[in-house]
Amino acid sequence: MDFKATDIAAFLDGEIVGNGNVRVSNVSKIEEGKPGTLAFLANNKYENYIYTTKASAVLVNKSFIPREEIEATLIKVDDAYEAFASLLDLYVQSKADSKKGIEQPSYISDKAKTGENIYVGAFAYVGKNAKVGDNVKIYPQAYIGDNVTIGDDCIIYAGVKIYDDCVIGNRCILHSGAVIGSDGFGFAPQKDGSYKKIHQIGNTVLEDDVEIGANTTIDCGTMGSTLIHKGVKLDNLVQVAHNVEIGEHTVSAAQTGISGSVKVGKNCMFGGQVGIAGHITVGNNVLVGAQSGVNSSAKDDQKLLGSPAIDIRKALRAYGLIKDLPEIRKDVIHLKKEMNSGKNNK
Template sequence: MDFKATDIASFLNGEIVGDGDAKVSNVSKIEDGKPGTLAFLANPKYENYIYETKASVVLVNKSFTPKEEISATLIKVDDAYQAFASLLDLYVQAKASMKQGIEQPCYIAESATRGDDGYVGAFAYIGNNAKIGKNVKIYPQVHVGDNVKIGDDCILYPGAKIYDDCVIGNRCIIHSGAVIGADGFGFAPQADGTYKKVHQIGNAVLEDDVEIGANTTIDCGTMESTIIRKGVKLDNLIQIAHNVEVGDNTVMAAQTGISGSAKIGKNCMFGGQVGLGGHITVGDNVTLGAQSGVVSNLKSNQTLLGSPAIEIKTAMRAYVLLKDLPEIRRDVLQLKKTINTDKKN
C-alpha cells in the first residue's frame, strides 16, 4: 500500500519540504533507509544519517535546520517521534482491517455471540456463551473458553488462551502464547507429605486498553478475580499470580514475577526480572529497577533498586562499595597485620 508524502503530511498536519509526490510503502530506521520507505529523525545525535539516508521521506521536528543538502522529502512536525508512532498506528489499523470473516476449520459454539466486522482464524475455538464485541480479531489457534466476555476492537494473536469466565475489556491486545485465567498456584500440604490441590474458581479481568505480551501468564483468582486495570502494559514472559491487582497504566518489563494477592498501584514502572512477594502492597508511581526484589509494602512516589529493594541513591552508593570490597578487604587485612605487629613490638 503506497502513501504519498502529501497525504502523510495532511494526516500529521505537517509541512512538506521537497517532493510532495514522493511515495512510501514501508518504514525504516534513518541509518538503514531504503528507497520507498519513511524514516524519522528525533534524536539530534543521529542527524548525520539524514544527509546520506536513502529513505524517500523523513519526519523531522519543526525546529530542525539542515546543515547540508538532503535528498529525501522532509515532513516537518511538532514531534517527529510521536508523529511516527501515529503513522504506525494507522498502518497497523489498516493492516488489521483487512482481516474479516470466519476461516475454516474453526469452532464457534451456537450459544456464542459475535459483534460486527470481526475475524476468526482457522482452528480457533470459541466456547459456550462467549460474548465477543465488535471488530475483534481472533487469530488462528486462539482458545476462548466458556462464558468469556471480550469487548470491542480487541486483538488476540495466534495461540492466545483465554480460560472460562474471564473478562477482557475494549481495545485490548493479547499476544501469542499468553494465557489468561489459568489456575493459581494453590496446594495444601498434607500430613503424609503430599499436596492437595486447592481449586481456583475465580477468574481474571482485564480492563480497557490493556496489552499482554507473548507467553505472559495471568492466573485466575482463587475465589474472586485477578484484576489488570485499564491501560496496563505487560511485556513478554511475565507471571501474574492469583488475586493480584495491578493499577491503572502500570508497565512491567520481561520476566517480572508478581506473587499471589499483591496489590500494585497506578502508574508504576517495573524493570526486567523484578520480583514481588505475596500479600504486599505497592503504592502509586513506584519505579523498580531491573532485578529488584520486594518483600514488604512500598509507599507511593519512590524509585528503588536492589534485592531487597532500597532507595535508588542508597543502592547506587552500596554498589560502589561492593565494587571496592576486594580492595577494602585487602586494606583491612593489611591494617590488621600492622596492628598485630605493633602489639608484638
C-alpha cells in the same frame, strides 16, 4: 500502506520540503532506509544518517536545519517521534483491516454471541456463551473458553488461551502465547508429604486498553477475580499470580513475577526480572529497578532497587561500597599487619 508525501503531511499537519509526490509503502530506520520507505529523525545523534539515507521521505522536527543537501523529501512536524508513532498506528490499522470474516476450519459455538466486523482465524475456538464484541480480531489457534466476554476492538493474537469466565475489556491486545485465567499455584500439604490441589474457581478481569505480552500468564483468582485495571501494559514472560490487583497504567518489563494477593497501585513501573513477594501492597507511582526483590509493602512514590529492595539512593551507595570491597579488604589486612607489627615491637 501506500501514500504520497503530501498525503502524509496533510494527515500530520506538516510541511513538505522537496518532492511532495514521492510515494512510500513501508517504514524503516533512518540508518537502514530504502527507497519507498518513510523514516524519522527525532534524536540528533542520528543526524548524520539523514544525509545518506535511501529512504524516500523522512519526518523531522520543524526546528531541524540541515547542514548539507538531503536527497530525501522532508516532512516537517512539531514532534517527529510522536508523528511517527501516529503513522505506525495508521499502518498497523491498515494491515489489521485486511483481516475479516470467519476462516475455516474454526469453531464458534452456536450459543456464542459475536459482534459486527469480526475476524476469526483458522483453528480458533470460541466456546459456549462467549460474547465477542465488534471489530475483534481472533487469530488462528486462539482459544476462547466458555462464558468469556471480549469487548470491542480487541486483538487476540495466535495461540492465546483465555480460560472460562474471564472478562476482556475494550481495545485490549493479547500477544501470542499469552494465557489468561490459568489456575493459581494453590496446593495444601498433606500428612503423607503429598500436596492436594486447591481448586481455583475465580476468574481474571482485564479492563480497557490493557496490553499483554507474548507468553505472559495471568492466573485466575482462587475465589473472586485477578484484576488488571485499565491501561496496564505487561511485557513478555510476565507472571501474575492469583488474586493480584494491578492499578491503572502500571507497566512491567519482561520476566517480572508478582506473587499471589499482591495489590499494586496506579502508574507504577517495574524493570525486568523484578520479583514481588505475596500478600503485600505496592503504592501508587512506585518505581522498581531491574532484578529487584520486593519483600515488604512499598509506600506511594518510592523508588526501589536491590534484593531485598531498598530506597534507590541507599542501594546505589551500597553497590558503590560492594565494588570497593576488594580494595577495602586489602587495606584492612594491611592495617592488621601494621598493628600486629607494632605490638611485636613493644
